[in-house]
Amino acid sequence: MINGALLVLAIVIIYTATGFYRALQASIGFSIVGYIGTDILIPKLIPLFIKKNFIGKDLSKPSNPIIPETMGAVPAVVYLFIMFFFIPFLFYKYLVIGTAGGGNRDAGITLLEEDINVEMFPHDKLASYLSAILTLESTILLGIADDLFDIKWRHKFFLPAIAAIPLLIVYYVDFGITHVLVPTKFLQNYFGTTLIELGSLYYVYMGSVAIFAPNSINILAGVNGLETGQSIVIGILLLINDACYFISAQHNSPAIESHLFSSVLVLPFLGVAFALLKYNWYPSRVFVGDVFCYFSGIIFAVVGILGHFSKTLLIFLIPQIFNFVYSVPQLFGIIPCPRHRLPRYNKENDLMYPSLAKIEKPLNKSIENVLKFLAKLKLLYIIEKEGKIVELNNLTLINLTLVWFGPMREDKLCTTILIVQFLIGLFALILRHTLGLWLFGYDNLWVPN
Amino acid sequence: MINGALLVLAIVIIYTATGFYRALQASIGFSIVGYIGTDILIPKLIPLFIKKNFIGKDLSKPSNPIIPETMGAVPAVVYLFIMFFFIPFLFYKYLVIGTAGGGNRDAGITLLEEDINVEMFPHDKLASYLSAILTLESTILLGIADDLFDIKWRHKFFLPAIAAIPLLIVYYVDFGITHVLVPTKFLQNYFGTTLIELGSLYYVYMGSVAIFAPNSINILAGVNGLETGQSIVIGILLLINDACYFISAQHNSPAIESHLFSSVLVLPFLGVAFALLKYNWYPSRVFVGDVFCYFSGIIFAVVGILGHFSKTLLIFLIPQIFNFVYSVPQLFGIIPCPRHRLPRYNKENDLMYPSLAKIEKPLNKSIENVLKFLAKLKLLYIIEKEGKIVELNNLTLINLTLVWFGPMREDKLCTTILIVQFLIGLFALILRHTLGLWLFGYDNLWVPN
Numbered sequence: 001m002i003n004g005a006l007l008v009l010a011i012v013i014i015y016t017a018t019g020f021y022r023a024l025q026a027s028i029g030f031s032i033v034g035y036i037g038t039d040i041l042i043p044k045l046i047p048l049f050i051k052k053n054f055i056g057k058d059l060s061k062p063s064n065p066i067i068p069e070t071m072g073a074v075p076a077v078v079y080l081f082i083m084f085f086f087i088p089f090l091f092y093k094y095l096v097i098g099t100a101g102g103g104n105r106d107a108g109i110t111l112l113e114e115d116i117n118v119e120m121f122p123h124d125k126l127a128s129y130l131s132a133i134l135t136l137e138s139t140i141l142l143g144i145a146d147d148l149f150d151i152k153w154r155h156k157f158f159l160p161a162i163a164a165i166p167l168l169i170v171y172y173v174d175f176g177i178t179h180v181l182v183p184t185k186f187l188q189n190y191f192g193t194t195l196i197e198l199g200s201l202y203y204v205y206m207g208s209v210a211i212f213a214p215n216s217i218n219i220l221a222g223v224n225g226l227e228t229g230q231s232i233v234i235g236i237l238l239l240i241n242d243a244c245y246f247i248s249a250q251h252n253s254p255a256i257e258s259h260l261f262s263s264v265l266v267l268p269f270l271g272v273a274f275a276l277l278k279y280n281w282y283p284s285r286v287f288v289g290d291v292f293c294y295f296s297g298i299i300f301a302v303v304g305i306l307g308h309f310s311k312t313l314l315i316f317l318i319p320q321i322f323n324f325v326y327s328v329p330q331l332f333g334i335i336p337c338p339r340h341r342l343p344r345y346n347k348e349n350d351l352m353y354p355s356l357a358k359i360e361k362p363l364n365k366s367i368e369n370v371l372k373f374l375a376k377l378k379l380l381y382i383i384e385k386e387g388k389i390v391e392l393n394n395l396t397l398i399n400l401t402l403v404w405f406g407p408m409r410e411d412k413l414c415t416t417i418l419i420v421q422f423l424i425g426l427f428a429l430i431l432r433h434t435l436g437l438w439l440f441g442y443d444n445l446w447v448p449n
Numbered sequence: 450m451i452n453g454a455l456l457v458l459a460i461v462i463i464y465t466a467t468g469f470y471r472a473l474q475a476s477i478g479f480s481i482v483g484y485i486g487t488d489i490l491i492p493k494l495i496p497l498f499i500k501k502n503f504i505g506k507d508l509s510k511p512s513n514p515i516i517p518e519t520m521g522a523v524p525a526v527v528y529l530f531i532m533f534f535f536i537p538f539l540f541y542k543y544l545v546i547g548t549a550g551g552g553n554r555d556a557g558i559t560l561l562e563e564d565i566n567v568e569m570f571p572h573d574k575l576a577s578y579l580s581a582i583l584t585l586e587s588t589i590l591l592g593i594a595d596d597l598f599d600i601k602w603r604h605k606f607f608l609p610a611i612a613a614i615p616l617l618i619v620y621y622v623d624f625g626i627t628h629v630l631v632p633t634k635f636l637q638n639y640f641g642t643t644l645i646e647l648g649s650l651y652y653v654y655m656g657s658v659a660i661f662a663p664n665s666i667n668i669l670a671g672v673n674g675l676e677t678g679q680s681i682v683i684g685i686l687l688l689i690n691d692a693c694y695f696i697s698a699q700h701n702s703p704a705i706e707s708h709l710f711s712s713v714l715v716l717p718f719l720g721v722a723f724a725l726l727k728y729n730w731y732p733s734r735v736f737v738g739d740v741f742c743y744f745s746g747i748i749f750a751v752v753g754i755l756g757h758f759s760k761t762l763l764i765f766l767i768p769q770i771f772n773f774v775y776s777v778p779q780l781f782g783i784i785p786c787p788r789h790r791l792p793r794y795n796k797e798n799d800l801m802y803p804s805l806a807k808i809e810k811p812l813n814k815s816i817e818n819v820l821k822f823l824a825k826l827k828l829l830y831i832i833e834k835e836g837k838i839v840e841l842n843n844l845t846l847i848n849l850t851l852v853w854f855g856p857m858r859e860d861k862l863c864t865t866i867l868i869v870q871f872l873i874g875l876f877a878l879i880l881r882h883t884l885g886l887w888l889f890g891y892d893n894l895w896v897p898n
Binding site for chain 2: 048052053077080081084085087088091121123124126127130131133134137138140141144145148149162165166169170173174
């Protein structure tokens, strides 16, 4: 019933789309379609996924219920096919006035005019769009393979880079911008230039963004709703950033187009992600799988790279970057790393507590001192015995949140992390458009006339 | 060892590629890479597939061994990622002399020249290529979903059409040719034109090709090696057809480009398919799954549609079309259809016999007469009792082959079907380039000067 009403609304939005922001309006319509499609499919597919043994146990509940896994593949595939149907709306004005063919439309246009218009069709834009979708789809395919076959950590870490190849090639062909701005007048004078040419290093950088965004979302996980929730927060931050450009930048600025592209990809993502959140939120009825984390991460990488704001994207990933850096001592074995680093669930009071790692062999003196210093900064919870660290919280942002704010129920824990993430992102966004102007002597939001 | 030597050969072929047929030569190199990659991955993945319960029983062997299923996903994914790396080779001349960026190459080129060259880059070709790969990848994704969840026949039949959307959109933008030639002078005079404009009907036609090619390969199946073998035969026929154009047509003919595109897609396909055949040939160590049939079928549909020779493609699918039409009475329930229509395996002598369908309710008189007539034409094997048909062979090309040539071992059965398929295809190809000239007064192979 609600779905039916929403569908009518979506159709109205899509078909009344006109003017400069036609694509944006249509994408709002498609995001509603994505929400409905995902919302219908997930409950239908839950029994199939369970039957095929795509299941996991929820360890943070009293009864350790069996939950279908990898269900994030559903919104991902829905998104993908929505983006196919979206192509005509993105290129509407060229398709209708522009191209030959179709026969029965615009019969009055002569062949000559048609030929000219075919050349006007923005094939470079279409190629960018197709390469973006291709990269997304490849990431989904590899994510499903990962969930099916439990690919080793050191292998799967690089999978998104393979998927990003079509994207990097199209970037190479169409933009080839491989320089970065030098920050501050002082450094600009020092280097004698405002731009540093990175050449092929820039492709390594973009490949790294494509690797980092999916993986960093994938390791900030383990609490009901957190994978989906953090992706939604990043999506909303990207939309706010886009909106800054729509409101402030000049109509003919190239930044407008980049951010239109970003919004057009992010809006339908939010549609499918909100439908997933409905089932993934505490108490979860579905788990999302690595496939969803890769999928959402690569969307952000794609819009950042093709929209030329991958550095802005990284400031929206500050909590994920922090979580990764914070995890490094355990990931690289400097500090003992138990098999699971999830927070500890206490059946008695239904609350989550930070999980602790036991230090069995005495630590190196200098590492011990660093850890004690971090504990003073409230970045670590340690238990000492005779002046030696014997236990410390597992190094994840989730555990640290519990150290800071005290034990809480799983849904409150998730909400807390999401609010902190959103506030950090908003603050970084404001800094980026104020400090950015000061650092670079230039911000593409406030283009001089 | 052999793989190592092949790899060296592949690298030499790829890197010595020059001249007009650079793309063709590189694609031979990549088809070797595809062979090696698939040949290495399949044996490694067999235990993983079995562990994850992707298995089927081989009913045509004495011990009914357990065989890993869906292994066709491996060559499909290898193919896909090869085609990513192929992009720079396809667009080599534009990328090296052409585009901005990269910085360290061709530093002497001024910015102005670069800008002009960026405009020269054939974005329309890149968009075609990306849409082709996107359609392939979507088909693979849907094929895997089908193998995982056993999607219902009436649903999965239409899946390739969804995957074909990006392809049809690019066709719409770039070619928009929706007319067909009217055959024979007589009909041309009758219609008063040599061309009939089909308009949007032509898109329905292309969508049908995209649906038909994968499904028709998928239903000519059930004998070790047949799915892979028939796909290889069609691939070879397409290459022979392409070669006709390379040899005969003029260098600047647009047909050359279409057939270059076709060869460039088909050659790496043959590489991965031959590696699969090694494991799928009698006695099969792997089953290929629906995913492989969809994958190979959609490659043929893609090259046929984007190369503007979908009608020529259909003559290479004559055995599949025959098998489909022949199956219709059972598929639509006019004649009883048992659950399996595979030929019957006889343990005693290790031979395959045509399997029979029992007629339990008496047939309609006119159907009975048609069947008896078909039996007279040797298109059917029937057993009569008191003038009534009580049994007839299941209506598949495989059973009919056994009716014609007598019982034989499974590998000989597969070889026989493949040889017949190849001969029919070759004959059709010759007819197409001789009769075609006579029917249409024009064959694009022999363009008048």
